[in-house]
Amino acid sequence: GNSVTQMEGPVTLSEEAFLTINCTYTATGYPSLFWYVQYPGEGLQLLLKATKADDKGSNKGFEATYRKETTSFHLEKGSVQVSDSAVYFCALGKENSGGSNYKLTFGKGTLLTVNP
Amino acid sequence: KAGVTQTPRYLIKTRGQQVTLSCSPISGHRSVSWYQQTPGQGLQFLFEYFSETQRNKGNFPGRFSGRQFSNSRSEMNVSTLELGDSALYLCASSSTPSRTGGYGYTFGSGTRLTVV
Numbered sequence: 730g731n732s733v734t735q736m737e738g739p740v741t742l743s744e745e746a747f748l749t750i751n752c753t754y755t756a757t758g759y760p761s762l763f764w765y766v767q768y769p770g771e772g773l774q775l776l777l778k779a780t781k782a783d784d785k786g787s788n789k790g791f792e793a794t795y796r797k798e799t800t801s802f803h804l805e806k807g808s809v810q811v812s813d814s815a816v817y818f819c820a821l822g823k824e825n826s827g828g829s830n831y832k833l834t835f836g837k838g839t840l841l842t843v844n845p
Numbered sequence: 846k847a848g849v850t851q852t853p854r855y856l857i858k859t860r861g862q863q864v865t866l867s868c869s870p871i872s873g874h875r876s877v878s879w880y881q882q883t884p885g886q887g888l889q890f891l892f893e894y895f896s897e898t899q900r901n902k903g904n905f906p907g908r909f910s911g912r913q914f915s916n917s918r919s920e921m922n923v924s925t926l927e928l929g930d931s932a933l934y935l936c937a938s939s940s941t942p943s944r945t946g947g948y949g950y951t952f953g954s955g956t957r958l959t960v961v
Binding site for chain 1: 849851878880887888890893901903933935937950951952953954955
């Protein structure tokens with residue numbers, strides 16, 4: 730079945746540091762890949778997405794590139810801010826072989842804390 | 846446009862009771878999915894509805910059920926509540942998933958259910 734593995738947290742960084750959160754996936758075919766962010770007490774917000782190999786998703790300074798050869802979708806940001814403190818989830822989305830029953834499979838989440 | 850609305854935001858129930866949670870998707874979205882989020886298991890897929898039909902179901906006991914109405918609003922019901930059902934229940938809506946990779950979901954803020 731489909732699965733997502735992301736690096737265990739928590740990750741603690743100082744403001745303006747470089748961020749990488751690793752994510753690898755297992756799936757047949759060509760899933761779509763997503764990063765979601767969850768701020769304390771809130772639901773999930775879509776941060777960025779990529780729907781095919783070599784696509785780069787980007788938003789708010791965050792980037793991730795869909796690497797089919799390494800089955801990875803690592804999240805990066807060049808200079809984090811205190812306001813980036815949140816839990817980040819990597820996810821893949823795919824239909825079943827019949828083209829229906831689309832669902833998201835999530836990683837366990839990585840807690841990021843950015844200190845001033 | 847309005848986002849995904851989940852009601853209520855917080856709920857406290859007693860073991861053995863039943864509960865109904867509501868989700869109103871983004872206008873025009875016909876697919877509604879439900880996820881359970883717990884610290885131990887992370888985000889787990891419950892079920893998906895599209896045009897009033899359940900299209901996919903996760904690995905949850907029959908105590909968990911749902912339905913979708915003609916206006917795409919969805920409800921999920923949990924009967925005979927157990928302590929382990931305490932979780933954040935998230936609803937997500939999307940436009941029709943594409944066979945070529947699908948689209949990212951828009952999540953609501955969730956309903957925090959506490960079973961005592």
